[in-house]
Amino acid sequence: MLQVKKLCKTFGAVTAAENLNVNIDVNSTIGLIGSNGAGKTTFLNMITGYLSPDSGSIFFRDKNITGKPPRYITRQGVYRSFQIPQLFDSMTTEENLEISKSIAASEISIDGNQEAKVESKNQSVKEILEKFQLTEFQNQTASNLPEGTRKLLDIAMALIMGPNLLLLDEPTSGVAAEDKFKIMDMIMNVVETETTAIIFVEHDMEIIKKYTNRTLAFFNGKIIADGATKEVLSHPSVKANVLGLTSQDSKL
Amino acid sequence: MPDKTLTFTSIAALTLVISGGVLPQWAIFLVTVSLCYGTVVLGMILLARTGLVSFGHGLYYCLGAYSAGTSKLFWGISDLIFMLLTAIILTATISFALGFLLRKYRSIFFAMLSLAFSMILYGLLSKSSYLGSTDGFNVTTQTIFGYDFLDSGYARYIIFLITTFTAWLCCFLMHLYLKSNKGRLADAVKDNELRVEYLGASAAKIIHTNYVISAVLAGLGGALMAISIGHIDPEMSYWTTSGEFVFITIMAGTSSVLAPFFGSMLFTTVRSFAYEYSPDTWQLLLGTTMLIIIIFLPDGLWSLFTRKKKHRSV
Amino acid sequence: MKSFKIKIALVTIILCCFSKAFADDDAIKIGFISYLSGPASSDYGLPAKHAAEAIIKSINAGNAPTPYSMKGFSGTQIELIFLDEAGGSTKQVTEFTQLVMRHKVDFVIGYLSSTNCLAVAPVAEKLKILTILLDCGTARIFEENDFKYVFRTRSHSTMDVIAAAKYFLTDHPEIKNFSGINPNYAYGRESWRDWNAVMSILAPQAEKQSSQMPKLHAGLYGSEISSLARKKSDVIYSSLWGGDLKAFLMQASPRELFKETKLILVAGEPNLQNLAGFIPDGTIVTSRGMTSGMMENDSKLNRWLIEIFQEKSGGLATYPVYSTANAILGLKKAYEKARLTKLQKAVPMADVAGVQDGMKQAYLPPNTKQIIAAFEGLDFETPNGRVEMALGKGHQAIHGTSYGTTRTKDGKVYTENVKFFPAKEVQPPKNIKSLDWILNGFQLTK
C-alpha cells in the first residue's frame, strides 16, 4: 500500500533520513523506534507532506505523493495524529470532531484534483465520542481539557473518517502509565484493521511488543532493522543503539 | 427552529426602516454612515475570525468608492444599483488576484503587506489629476433602477433604505455563511491551520475565499459611503482609515454579525460628540477607550451581551 | 449584574449625547471649522480660530469700526461652534451634516483644505445652508460647479501663480530655466501645473528643469535639494508651506542652494518671522492677497484687527486671520444688507391687521435666500482692502495681491520692493476657467 524508495533528507549538517526503503501492506501494525533525533518523526513528516524529501519517492496506493502538500496526502486516506495535540482550541470537543468530519466529508477539490476523495467509512461523531469515552467532555472547550484527553481527542480526529493509513506520533506520551494500554486498546478497537495500516512512533517497548507485528528501528537517519517485532527487538545493533539508550533513559 | 440572530437582525432592520420616517435628518445620516462602516467591519470580522487583521482594508473601501464614483465618468451611468454592482465586480476581481499573494501571509506580515498595497493605491490616486488627485471629486447618484430619485426630496431616505437593506442582507448571508460548514472553517483556520491541512482542507483557499468576501463587503461599504457622502478622495485608502476599521472591529468584538453595526454606530456617535466637546483631546479619548476595551473587554463590547450565556454553559 | 450596569451606563451616555443636541436659543449660530490638530493647526487652523473668537467678541460688543459697528449681526448676538478640520473628508461631511442638522447652525464658515471644501460644498447645497469657505486654494469649486449656498470670500490660488510670474519677470525677463519643488497633493500639483502654463505664455523661452514632488509632510529633503542644486536653475518655484517649507529652507540654506538661484514662494507663508535665518535674501514672497505685515495699511479696520488679535493670542495677525476677517465681515455685511432691504420693502399698506403683520414680518431676521441675494456680487471693505464677489455668479471673491522680496536684518524678515497687483490683472474675468484664461494668453478667446 505504501512504498517508500530511497528517501533522503538532511537539515544542514544533520542527516535525518538516509536511503530509507520501506514497503507497507494493509493489515499491518508497525512500530517506529529509535532515540530522539533518530529520524522517526522526520519519516512521518515526509510521508504526510509536512516536509518534502531531498530525494527519493513515496507512493501510496500506486500514486506518487512525494512532496505533495499534507491536504493532498490526507485526501488519499493518510491521516495522522501529533505528538503535541493539534486541536481547535476555541471549540468544544464535539465541535472539534464535527468540523473534522465536515472537512473530510466535503468534496472540496484539492488543487483541481477531483479524484482525490476520501472513501468514507463513516463513523458518526457520537460513536467516536463513545468509543473514546469523550462523551462527558463533549461540551468542554478543547483548551480546558486535561492533557491526556487532548491526546485522545487528537487521535480521534485522525480516526473519524476511517483512514487507510494511520500515523500516530507517540500516542501514549504524556499519558499516565496506567492509562496507556487503555488508550491503545481504544485505538485498535476503532480501526478496522483489515483495511488499514497503522504506523506509530513509540518509546515504550511494552506497547511496541503488545500491539505491533512489525517494527522499524531508526538510528542516525537510517533504518537499522526492519522485521517482525520480536526479531527487531533482539537485533544486536538495535539493542546497542536504540534499546541501550532507552533503557538508560528509563533508569534516569 | 428560527435563528435568534437572524430574527433579531431582521427586527432591527425593520425598526430602522420604520423609525427612518420619524428620526431627524441628522440621525438618519449618522445611521447611514454607521451602516456603511458596519458593512466594511462585517468583512473585517470574517477576516478576524480567520485569524487575520488587515491594516489595509481601506484599499477595497476606496476601490469600491471610486468604482461607484467613476461609473458616471467611465460608463455614463449614475444609477445606484449599477454603481454598487461595479464596486462588487471590481473589488472581487482585484481581491481575487491579490488573494493569491496575500493568502501566504499571516499575522503582522499580512497586516503590513495589505497596508503596503493600500498605500500604493493611495499613491496612484494622489498622482492622478484626472481623478482630482488628493482632492478627490464629488459623486452624484441620479437614479435607482432607472427611477430618478435625486430631486424627489426623498433622496436621503431612499439611500438610507438601500443602505439598511444592503447591510441587512450582508448580515443575513454572513450569519448563514459563518454557520455553514465552510464558514466554520474560518474559526478552524484561526485555531489551528496545521490541523486543517491535516484534515484535508486548504487553509490558503479558505483564507482566499474569506479575503475576497471581506473585500467585497469593504467595497460595498465604500460604494454606499460614496453615495451617501457624495464625495470621495484617496484618504479612504490611507492607513489611518484602515486603522479605524480595525479599531471598530476590536471595539465591537467578533462573536456576532450584529457586533460590527453596533460598534460602528457607537463609534460614529461617540466620535461625533467627542469631536465637538473636546476637539483638542478627542484622540486622547479615543486611545483611552481603546485601551480600556482591550484590557477589560478582550472580546469586545459585544461580549457584554453574550457573557451571561457563556457563564451558564461553563 | 455588573454587565447590566455597564449596559445602562453605555445607553445613558448615548442618550445624554443626543439630548444635548436639542438645546436652543435666539443667538445666531455659526459653525466654524479649521484645523485644530495636525500639521496645519499651528500656522493656519489655530490663528483662524483665535481670530474668529476675537472678531466675534468684538462684534458682539459693538466695538468694531464702521461700517461694522452694529452689535452682532443687526443687533443679534453671535455664537460660535468650533470643529476640527483634521481627519479626512468623509468625517468632515459627516460632521458638517451633524453641525447643520443637529445644532441647527445658521451659517457655516470654514475649511482650509481644498479637499474638504470640494466635499462639503455639495452637501451645503443639499442642506441649503449658507457656507463660506475660508481658504482652500483650488479654482475648481466655482469653475466646475454652480453653487447657490456656497461662497468664498477670498481669491483662489491662480492669482498667486500669475502674480508671482509677473513680479519675477519684471526684473528677470531673460529667465532661461526654472525648477520646482511642490508638495505631492492636489494643491501642490495644481499650483505647479498653473506655473508651467503661465511660463509657457509669459516666458516661452524658459525651460523646465527639475520638478520635485515630495510627499506632503515628508520632513527630509536632502535628495530633493541635491537634485535641485545640480540643475542650478535661474529660479525655483515652490508651493511648500508650513513645517514643510521651514524644514526645506532649514536644510537648503546651509547647502547654498540659493547662491545662484532665486526662490519664489507662492503659498503665502503666514508668518515670515518664523523663517528668519533660513530664508535667503531676495526670496519672492506673497501676501496671498492679505496684508500680512507686507503692505503698509493704516486703515482703521486693519488696526482694529491687529489689536484684537494681539489681545486674544499675543501674536501677529497673519493671513489666516485676514481670511477669517473677510469671511465674517462679508457675512455680516450681507446679513445686514438683506435685513435693510427687507425693511425698506416692507411698506405698511391697507388694513390695520395687514400693517401689524407686515411690521412683524419685516422685523423677523432675513432668511437664507434673502441673505444670499444680498451676498451675491457684494463688495465690501475688509482690513486688507476691498473685496468683490465677482466670479462664480457672484459667489467667488476677487481682490488684489502683492508680492515682495525678503531681506533679513537683525533676525527680522522685512519685505522690499512690494508691488501690488490689482484684482483684474491677476484674476480671470467671468465665464472662463482660469487655466483656459492663462493658456489663451490672458484673453477671453484667442
Place this chain on the structure above:
Amino acid sequence: MNSIVAIIIDGLVYSSWLFIVAVGLTLIYGVMKILNIAHGSFYAIGAYTAASLTGSWLALGYDQSTAFLIMLFSAVLVGFTLGPIIERGILKYMYQRDEIVLVLVTYALFLMLEDIIKLIWGVNPYFLYQPYGLLGSFEIVELTYPNYNLLLIGCAITIGCFLTWFLQKTRHGKILLAVIHDREIASTQGINVDRVYFLTFTLGTVLAALGGVLTAPMISVQPGIGAETIVMAFAVVVVGGLGSLPGAALAAILIGLVRSGAVHLFPDLDLFSIYLVMATVLIFKPKGLFSAQEERQI
C-alpha cells in the same frame, strides 16, 4: 557620473536617518514581539524635548557646541522616563496577548501620546536650527553638504556597531539574543524575561527618542511628525525582516538608495517608491530580507 555620486550620498544620508529611526522598533519587536506604533510618538517627544531643552539652554548663553550634549541628554531623559512608565504601567499586563492585539495597544498609546504632546508643548512649532549649521560643510561633485549629514551617518554606524557588539559580546546582549531566539526556552533556563523586557523597551525608547533628537535640527518640530515617521520605520523593519538588526540596516540602505534614485531620476515616483520596495520585497521574501525560518514543532 556626478548624479550617481549624488544619488549615493543622498541615499546614504537618508538611509542613516531611516536606520536610526527604525532600529529601536526592530529591537523591541525582536525581543518582545511588539510592533510598537507608539515608537512614532517617542520619536516626536524626543524631538520636542531636544528642541525645547536645547533651545532654552542656548538661550542662557552657553557655548553652541554644548548643544550636542543637551541633545544626547534629551534622548536619554525621554527614554528613561517614558520607557519604564509605559512598559511597567501598561505593556507588562499584555504580554500573553496576541501580537496583533499588542499592535493595537500601542496604537491606542500612540493616539493618546499625540494629544499629550499637544497638551505639553502646544501646537506652535519648535525649532532647533543651530546644530545643523554648526559643524560646517563639505563639497563634493559641486554639491555642498553640511557636516551634520556626516554626523547622521556616523551615528547610524555607531548605533549599529554598538548594538552588534552589545548583542554578540556582552552577557546582557547574549541574554537578549537567547530571548529573541526562543522566549520559552530562555525563561526555563533561568533568564528573567520580565527584566529583559523592561531593559529592552527602555533601550528601544531611548533609540526612538534619539531618532527624534537627531532629526529635530533639520525639521520644524510640530504636531503630526510622529505619524509620518512611524510608517517609514515600519517599511524599513518589515522589509528587513521583523526583529533583525542587519536586516534593518540593509533595508534602510535599500530604501534610502531607491528613494534617492527616484528623486533624482523620476521625481514623480517618490511618493510610493518606498511602498513599491516594500511590496516587492515581501512578494519574494515573505518575511523580509533577514528572518529566521520558523519551523513549527509538531
